[in-house]
Amino acid sequence: MASILLRNLAAVGIPYFILAILVQRHGTFLARVALLPVMYWATLHTFLSAGPSPEEKYDPTQGLMNQFFSYLMFGLSLRATVWAFRERVYVRDDRFGMRQGGVMKTMADSLDLLMNCRGVGWNWGWKPVLSEGPEQSRLRFVCLTTLRLFLAVFLIDCSTAAATSFSATGFTVGHSIFDPSLPFVRRVLYAFVITALSGCSGFLGIDMAYQACALLGTTVGFQRPSQWPPLFNSPWRATSLGDFWGRRWHQILRQVFVRLGLQPINRILGEPWGFIGAFLVSAVVHDLGMRAQGKSGDIPSVYGFFVMNSVGVVLEKLWERCTRKRVCGIQGWMWTMTWLVIWGTLLVDTWAQTGMLSAGTQEAQERRPSRMLAELYRHYLLG
Numbered sequence: 001m002a003s004i005l006l007r008n009l010a011a012v013g014i015p016y017f018i019l020a021i022l023v024q025r026h027g028t029f030l031a032r033v034a035l036l037p038v039m040y041w042a043t044l045h046t047f048l049s050a051g052p053s054p055e056e057k058y059d060p061t062q063g064l065m066n067q068f069f070s071y072l073m074f075g076l077s078l079r080a081t082v083w084a085f086r087e088r089v090y091v092r093d094d095r096f097g098m099r100q101g102g103v104m105k106t107m108a109d110s111l112d113l114l115m116n117c118r119g120v121g122w123n124w125g126w127k128p129v130l131s132e133g134p135e136q137s138r139l140r141f142v143c144l145t146t147l148r149l150f151l152a153v154f155l156i157d158c159s160t161a162a163a164t165s166f167s168a169t170g171f172t173v174g175h176s177i178f179d180p181s182l183p184f185v186r187r188v189l190y191a192f193v194i195t196a197l198s199g200c201s202g203f204l205g206i207d208m209a210y211q212a213c214a215l216l217g218t219t220v221g222f223q224r225p226s227q228w229p230p231l232f233n234s235p236w237r238a239t240s241l242g243d244f245w246g247r248r249w250h251q252i253l254r255q256v257f258v259r260l261g262l263q264p265i266n267r268i269l270g271e272p273w274g275f276i277g278a279f280l281v282s283a284v285v286h287d288l289g290m291r292a293q294g295k296s297g298d299i300p301s302v303y304g305f306f307v308m309n310s311v312g313v314v315l316e317k318l319w320e321r322c323t324r325k326r327v328c329g330i331q332g333w334m335w336t337m338t339w340l341v342i343w344g345t346l347l348v349d350t351w352a353q354t355g356m357l358s359a360g361t362q363e364a365q366e367r368r369p370s371r372m373l374a375e376l377y378r379h380y381l382l383g
Contacts, residue, residue, distance in 0.1 A: 008049060008073075011042040016076050020110040023083040023090050032084040043077040046070075047292055063293035064356055070292035074285050078256040079117075085259075093121045112227075115217055117252045120227045124255065138218060141225035145211050145218075152208035156201050163197035164357055166190050173355040177348055195344045198357060206250055207231055239332035241312040241339060257281050272314045279310035286347075293354065301346035308343040 015038045022028040022035070047070055083090075092109045112121070119125030136144075167175055177191045214228040231250045238244035257278040265277030283306035287299065316327045327335065351357055 008046040015039045016080055019080050019083045020113045023086055036084045039080045043073050046073045067289045067293040070289045082259045091123045136225045145214050149211040152204045156204045159197050159200045163194050166194055177352045191345050192341050195341050195348045198348045238336050240316055240327040241336055242316055244336055275313050276310040279306040282306050301350045305343050305347040312339050
């Protein structure tokens, strides 16, 4: 299994690294485009090999790992597409890279580009997410990041335990967040709470992965702490859907969604459709990830969440155009959270029915951080 994983990583990683070198060089457009089919083939092969065979019993935990691995592979493939059709070459800021040229600088810059999803220190970075504070010492950054990592692990466990507590079975495969045995109002309210808790788990899980990458980048990769600014900008404080998705949620694949979804469709159909195009690219990535998991789920639900969020952004634009007032304040916050939770039930219900909400929790009950902390509390404080 490990050899297959390494072989798949190499098959995708080698053309990806070559593209990272070429996108920094003038006159390489044809070479980049020619290399793109190789990248696509490697990604497709990895996608097909990640999923379980038809005769293999479905395992939600293994499926969740396959899903995350597929997200990584498709993310790299989409970034490679952006690089292949890039007109201007990528240039790294001398403050972050080697000042002297040569092969070593090219290799170092290319390695940084592989790990750099937001363009920090490059000429393609997204300014809204590059809020750099004062430079921290490497030791202080590593210590704080380690603490955040462990805190995220604990909070993920707590939010997951809280979400699965609404079901006697813990949302095993086939169980919906809409419990048919409950009265309608309670059924819907429970589904909303489960959706909100699952959203917290997703937020914490992405942030946990980012903190782990930041530790690797600043220790093994010798990157500067300023190259790893916070991934999120307090998404719970968003006062509009545009604010949530455009400024406060993570921007890891923003360049991909803008270059491959928003901008091309804007040119063809106009601005409102561009937002829908950007969200559709995200929907495709999430749908393919669930297919690699072994359970495709309800396709209208997966696409419905992202399409309806793009519709919400368009509605905000229409509101601002008609009333000349921005969506903001407490009313904007209530609108944003309500819209996210209502349409989020589509996505979370699909996760629940494929076993994602309970993945790994049944096998590791005794080792769960929240359970261990509760046992320590009972033993030492309650006697």
